[in-house]
Amino acid sequence: MDNLLHKEYKNRVLKLQQSIIKTEADSCIITSSVNIYYLFGQVFDGYLYVLPEGDPIKFVRRPSDIDSENVIYIHKPELIAEHLGDLNIPLPKKVMIESDVLSYSSLMRLSAAVGNPSIENVSGEMRRIRSVKSEYELYVMRECAKIHASVYNKIPEIYRKGMTDIEFQIELEYLMRKSGSVGIFKTFGPNMDIFMGSILAGENAQAASPFDFALGGKGVSPLLPLGANGTKLKSGTTLMVDMAGNYRPLMDDMTRTFAIEYAPDLAYKAHEVSIMINQAIMETSKTGTSCADIYLLAEKIVSEHGLEKYFMGTTQQAKFVGHGVGLEINEPPVLAPRSRDVLLSGMTIAVEPKFVLPGIGAVGVENTYIVHDDGLEKITICDESLIVL
Amino acid sequence: MDNLLHKEYKNRVLKLQQSIIKTEADSCIITSSVNIYYLFGQVFDGYLYVLPEGDPIKFVRRPSDIDSENVIYIHKPELIAEHLGDLNIPLPKKVMIESDVLSYSSLMRLSAAVGNPSIENVSGEMRRIRSVKSEYELYVMRECAKIHASVYNKIPEIYRKGMTDIEFQIELEYLMRKSGSVGIFKTFGPNMDIFMGSILAGENAQAASPFDFALGGKGVSPLLPLGANGTKLKSGTTLMVDMAGNYRPLMDDMTRTFAIEYAPDLAYKAHEVSIMINQAIMETSKTGTSCADIYLLAEKIVSEHGLEKYFMGTTQQAKFVGHGVGLEINEPPVLAPRSRDVLLSGMTIAVEPKFVLPGIGAVGVENTYIVHDDGLEKITICDESLIVL
Numbered sequence: 001m002d003n004l005l006h007k008e009y010k011n012r013v014l015k016l017q018q019s020i021i022k023t024e025a026d027s028c029i030i031t032s033s034v035n036i037y038y039l040f041g042q043v044f045d046g047y048l049y050v051l052p053e054g055d056p057i058k059f060v061r062r063p064s065d066i067d068s069e070n071v072i073y074i075h076k077p078e079l080i081a082e083h084l085g086d087l088n089i090p091l092p093k094k095v096m097i098e099s100d101v102l103s104y105s106s107l108m109r110l111s112a113a114v115g116n117p118s119i120e121n122v123s124g125e126m127r128r129i130r131s132v133k134s135e136y137e138l139y140v141m142r143e144c145a146k147i148h149a150s151v152y153n154k155i156p157e158i159y160r161k162g163m164t165d166i167e168f169q170i171e172l173e174y175l176m177r178k179s180g181s182v183g184i185f186k187t188f189g190p191n192m193d194i195f196m197g198s199i200l201a202g203e204n205a206q207a208a209s210p211f212d213f214a215l216g217g218k219g220v221s222p223l224l225p226l227g228a229n230g231t232k233l234k235s236g237t238t239l240m241v242d243m244a245g246n247y248r249p250l251m252d253d254m255t256r257t258f259a260i261e262y263a264p265d266l267a268y269k270a271h272e273v274s275i276m277i278n279q280a281i282m283e284t285s286k287t288g289t290s291c292a293d294i295y296l297l298a299e300k301i302v303s304e305h306g307l308e309k310y311f312m313g314t315t316q317q318a319k320f321v322g323h324g325v326g327l328e329i330n331e332p333p334v335l336a337p338r339s340r341d342v343l344l345s346g347m348t349i350a351v352e353p354k355f356v357l358p359g360i361g362a363v364g365v366e367n368t369y370i371v372h373d374d375g376l377e378k379i380t381i382c383d384e385s386l387i388v389l
Numbered sequence: 390m391d392n393l394l395h396k397e398y399k400n401r402v403l404k405l406q407q408s409i410i411k412t413e414a415d416s417c418i419i420t421s422s423v424n425i426y427y428l429f430g431q432v433f434d435g436y437l438y439v440l441p442e443g444d445p446i447k448f449v450r451r452p453s454d455i456d457s458e459n460v461i462y463i464h465k466p467e468l469i470a471e472h473l474g475d476l477n478i479p480l481p482k483k484v485m486i487e488s489d490v491l492s493y494s495s496l497m498r499l500s501a502a503v504g505n506p507s508i509e510n511v512s513g514e515m516r517r518i519r520s521v522k523s524e525y526e527l528y529v530m531r532e533c534a535k536i537h538a539s540v541y542n543k544i545p546e547i548y549r550k551g552m553t554d555i556e557f558q559i560e561l562e563y564l565m566r567k568s569g570s571v572g573i574f575k576t577f578g579p580n581m582d583i584f585m586g587s588i589l590a591g592e593n594a595q596a597a598s599p600f601d602f603a604l605g606g607k608g609v610s611p612l613l614p615l616g617a618n619g620t621k622l623k624s625g626t627t628l629m630v631d632m633a634g635n636y637r638p639l640m641d642d643m644t645r646t647f648a649i650e651y652a653p654d655l656a657y658k659a660h661e662v663s664i665m666i667n668q669a670i671m672e673t674s675k676t677g678t679s680c681a682d683i684y685l686l687a688e689k690i691v692s693e694h695g696l697e698k699y700f701m702g703t704t705q706q707a708k709f710v711g712h713g714v715g716l717e718i719n720e721p722p723v724l725a726p727r728s729r730d731v732l733l734s735g736m737t738i739a740v741e742p743k744f745v746l747p748g749i750g751a752v753g754v755e756n757t758y759i760v761h762d763d764g765l766e767k768i769t770i771c772d773e774s775l776i777v778l
Contacts, residue, residue, distance in 0.1 A: 099493040104491055105510060186612070193422060
């Protein structure tokens with residue numbers, strides 16, 4: 001296993017090195033914990049200095065006990081230049097940095113510390129590299145999705161009549177944690193605050209949120225206006241469960257919907273359309289499929305059933321039907337009308353056609369699929385029907 | 390209450406406006422959710438455009454239903470200039486932006502959108518403003534600390550012989566959530582990944598972590614190397630509980646330590662010294678006290694008792710004994726040897742002298758105090774002794 005992992009990290013670094021060469025950069029300095037983990041297998045506070053070839057140099061602030069070669073302990077970025085000099089490595093003229101994530105202050109300081117080279121943004125490229133998973137990564141994601149499904153299968157045991165959405169969520173969080181959920185999960189971008197996932201019940205599904213998730217919800221705190229807000233789980237309304245699949249560093253994403261005692265016909269209809277969209281996408285997509293076409297296919301099915309005004313929200317409608325998933329919950333590609341992405345073999349996508357029905361709640365299913373040359377493989381194997389609680 | 394809150398937000402904006410005037414800037418553009426909440430009372434995705442006087446303009450991307458005056462909906466920052474023009478507000482020549490938090494890419498785009506003014510970093514200034522709390526904020530923090538204490542008081546009921554640290558943590562998280570914990574809590578800086586707080590048991594207290602917290606721990610995931618790691622709670626070892634006090638947007642910070650069945654004398658001794666340090670700081674600190682002096686006082690007591698090698702870690706020792714706390718868990722001032730901060734009336738500080746004892750675990754208490762002109766007020770009222778479980 002250690003040998004397999006060693007190869008895994010080496011391959012990942014090689015992909016970035018190809019990109020460094022293609023960009024004609026002298027080096028790439030990785031600083032985000034998610035990308036340091038991706039390329040090195042563990043998180044440290046510091047700078048992963050990747051040259052066009054060879055083993056990257058780990059400039060580490062902490063922890064103090066990294067067990068690896070090419071580790072240089074520094075307490076400030078200003079020491080990088082000196083150490084590069086000792087190694088006979090010239091300062092870069094052009095360097096790739098995670099400009100979408102690193103703060104302006106930190107980037108300016110780092111840039112000055114290595115002689116103010118010209119800066120290329122490597123954030124998108126790292127996300128592009130990460131979006132295509134290896135066999136090992138796909139194995140991890142399938143394992144993760146299995147645990148996710150086993151947790152969702154226990155939802156009927158958690159539900160008690162008269163609960164609020166947040167009471168339900170707390171019970172589910174507890175079960176998730178006991179099943180190995182890490183709790184925290186990584187997102188990309190500044191407007192992605194969330195705690196362990198989203199539970200949407202009844203009217204609250206309509207509430208608009210500041211965050212960049214598919215749906216909203218009012219939340220229980222003014223600092224976290226998203227998801228459950230204390231809504232009582234009432235007969236005839238729906239309960240949408242979109243909690244994190246973070247049982248492994250590489251995640252899956254899965255939504256299932258429940259009816260409290262019963263649901264109006266519209267809920268069953270829209271839920272069935274969500275399942276149909278998932279099936280239609282699964283039957284037609286494979287390596288080479290355009291992500292914009294996937295969105296347009298979903299939109300076509302939605303309008304054939306006259307459900308446009310409920311699709312992906314009401315007061316605020318999200319203009320996408322799915323996204324890549326992996327170390328971060330929102331990875332490329334994006335399944336959106338103007339996406340230029342094309343499915344590649346090994347990509348993992350979460351497809352989440354959802355409907356918000358005023359007076360009822362949200363309905364729909366979300367599955368995670370692996371892209372293969374001959375089609376999509378569903379890894380979130382779990383009852384998709386609108387289950388009555 | 391609404392009126393009180395209205396005044397509260399107005400006063401906060403006024404403080405920032407004084408700073409804008411002092412800096413001779415034309416405006417300040419706030420983008421982080423924590424500071425938008427601080428100045429406006431709710432979170433939105435967009436730009437809070439603060440002029441030297443008057444009500445700030447809210448340039449909002451989402452949510453779509455902000456109930457306030459001076460709201461302008463935009464879907465990209467490039468539209469700000471045009472709207473400012475409509476309002477006869479000239480583009481800024483000098484603008485304050487949260488450079489420590491906003492990504493390089495986002496800042497460059499925002500800066501270009503408002504005519505490439507000169508940039509002043511307002512991150513530190515916002516943190517300085519937030520570090521002095523109003524009467525209302527102190528009221529909220531006292532309420533928060535009361536709930537925090539009520540949760541910690543139930544720890545003996547949670548403990549079961551033979552548990553691991555993570556099993557214990559999950560039970561405590563569950564209790565926290567049922568007591569109103571928001572789950573998520575805000576931190577400042579990129580190296581502050583954490584999930585609901587830290588539990589350190591036995592040997593794991595010595596493990597170094599990449600993150601900027603007082604102590605470490607190996608964690609259960611390579612993506613979150615911090616805190617509990619599955620260590621069995623063994624007789625003769627200690628269990629340090631430093632879980633979030635996030636029952637309100639304004640938090641308190643509190644650590645308590647437990648002995649599993651019994652603890653060696655060294656644990657009792659070091660724990661008593663932690664309590665002594667807290668008391669000595671409480672008895673001598675007030676408005677005007679130098680934060681460096683507070684650290685030096687702690688260090689003096691530590692060395693009088695010959696505990697230097699255990700203080701704030703072993704393999705990796707943190708060079709501070711406390712920090713401000715509020716909307717973020719790590720606010721100014723910092724109680725560190727080279728800190729230039731001075732205590733101001735209304736500041737809230739968490740004092741956490743901790744010891745890591747090889748073969749035993751971590752011991753010590755952390756309390757949150759409010760700074761007054763005549764001394765410190767402890768708000769984390771909860772048994773401080775080394776409680777045997």
